[in-house]
Amino acid sequence: MISGSMETAETLNAILKTIDEGIHVVDANGMTIFYNSVAASLDGLTLEEVHNYHVLDAFPSLTKETSTLLKVIQTGTPIYNQHQAYTNRKGKQIDTVNSTLPLWLDGELIGAVEVAKDISxxxxxxxxxxxxxxxxxxxxxxxxxxxxxxxxxxxxxxxxxxxxxxxxxxxxxxxxxxxxxxxxxxxxxxxxxxxxxxxxxxxxxxxxxxxxxxxxxxxxxxxxxxxxxxxxxxxxxxxxxxxxxxxxxxxxxxxxxxxxxxxxxxxxxxxxxxxxxxxxxxxxxxxxxxxxxxxxxxxxxxxxxxxxxxxxxxxxxxxxxxLPPLRERHKDISYLSNYFLQELNTAFKKNVLGLTQEAEQLLNEYSWPGNIRELKHAVEHCMNFADNNTTIGEPLLPKHIKGTKIIRTENHIPHPSTIPPLRKALGEYEKQIIQMALKQTSGNIQQAARILQVPRQTLQYKIRQK
Incomplete structure (x- = not known):
């Protein structure tokens, strides 16, 4: 039983050390029982200067009235999303959003934990x-x-x-x-x-x-x-x-x-x-x-x-x-593609003649979840590789747009040897969709998860798996 409890404590300690937010835990008397390296970095201190010390001894500028940890111990009431700005011991200006929560065990207040997110x-x-x-x-x-x-x-x-x-x-x-x-x-x-x-x-x-x-x-x-x-x-x-x-x-x-x-x-x-x-x-x-x-x-x-x-x-x-999405504005896909092409001809000092009929057809059949912004980036992708006095054909299109050609060939049955396993094909398509969502949101996982309509944790797991 004791061995199991020790293993649980060690596991919890390891988890808390890997979290990328500052964590400070005190007991009911205000003594520090856990203080991670992120919190130490924010405060400009070492772990040894805080761990096993009372809050007011580790942070002399605080008082019983100004310390959120001591306030939560005294009242038992959590404090959420409080903005704090201060200069740490190394003279660095730090801005954090802190949430301080009471810790209860069997109805008894045993301490408090403060989580600080660095927004400096x-x-x-x-x-x-x-x-x-x-x-x-x-x-x-x-x-x-x-x-x-x-x-x-x-x-x-x-x-x-x-x-x-x-x-x-x-x-x-x-x-x-x-x-x-x-x-x-x-x-x-x-x-x-x-x-x-x-x-x-x-x-x-x-x-x-x-x-x-x-x-x-x-x-x-x-x-x-x-x-x-x-x-x-x-x-x-x-x-x-x-x-x-x-x-x-x-x-x-x-x-x-x-x-x-x-x-x-x-x-x-x-x-x-x-x-x-x-x-x-x-x-x-x-x-x-x-x-x-x-x-x-x-x-x-x-x-x-x-x-x-x-x-x-x-x-x-x-x-x-x-505003209607680009996929509902069929005439605008070719019109804007050629407009962006000419605009980029000037910017890149090139003379690309236009798009082939097949390339235009693929652009018109693509769903454009990123709308005009995605279209402009797709044309810019092509312009980076196109030679002067040539047209942009299918080979120069971004990979995920060329993939629509496979989807639209409903009447063509490929040879069995060219059909990938279903799980592999679905996995590749899922990877492309995730990459598109991350590109549209400049890598913001929370916004990408919202677009894909999946929980953020699910998206993070899938990204790690890829």
């Missing part, structure tokens, strides 16, 4: 972006020029009647300040439409600010949206949020369905009242912002999954625009 790089990049946007706003006020929005409706090319009708609807909607909600699959050109709406609007010479709600952890996103006041939390500085930066102009909230639901309630209040309150501040700042939001799932899916508050949906869904 994300915070640094977001701060740099906010500072850049603030400088751009100042420059805009001085020079009366637009910021960031470069696309106009003339840049949105299509032979599809439906999409051209949507362009005209967007032109009309651009003349007002009503909120707009846009749904479209990844790569359908949502931001192009948003920029075009801004540039066609009376706000064209005012700021255009973009915030992707999926790219930033929830606790950090609140400060980015509404701003922070110096001293509101450790390491906080006076910094305007994107609402203030977009004042007078347009704020584009991309993937708003990825925003934590509790933060959506605060966003709704800001939109309804037209005032913003920086984190830690008691003063209110009036803002005049046109909100354009985008979803990468249908509104019905977002509402049914609880990803979008119904009251926020009604507030933002005044003008609704749904």
């Amino acid at each position: 790089k994300v915070k640094q990049l977001s701060d740099q972006l906010l500072d850049l946007q603030a400088k751009m706003k100042t420059s805009t006020n001085k020079t009366n020029k637009q910021t960031f929005a470069t696309y106009h409706f003339d840049n949105i090319l299509s032979l599809d009647p439906l999409l051209n009708d949507i362009k005209e609807q967007c032109r009309k909607a651009s003349r007002t300040s009503s909120p707009i909600m846009i749904y479209g699959e990844t790569g359908t050109g949502k931001e192009m439409f948003v920029q075009a709406i801004h540039n066609e609007s009376p706000r064209a010479n005012k700021p255009f600010v973009v915030q992707n709600c999926a790219a930033i952890p929830g606790p950090l996103l609140e400060g980015i949206l509404f701003g922070t006041k110096k001293g509101s939390f450790t390491g906080a500085v006076d910094r305007p949020g994107v609402f203030e930066l977009a004042d007078g102009g347009t704020l584009f909230l991309d993937e708003i369905n990825s925003m934590p639901v509790e933060l959506q309630a605060k966003l709704l209040r800001v939109i309804q009242e037209g005032v913003v309150q920086r984190i830690g501040s008691t003063s209110l700042r009036k803002v005049n912002v046109r909100i354009i939001s985008a979803l990468n799932e249908t509104p019905e899916q977002c509402l049914s999954k609880g990803l979008l508050r119904q009251d926020l949906y009604f507030r933002l869904n005044v003008v609704y625009i749904e």
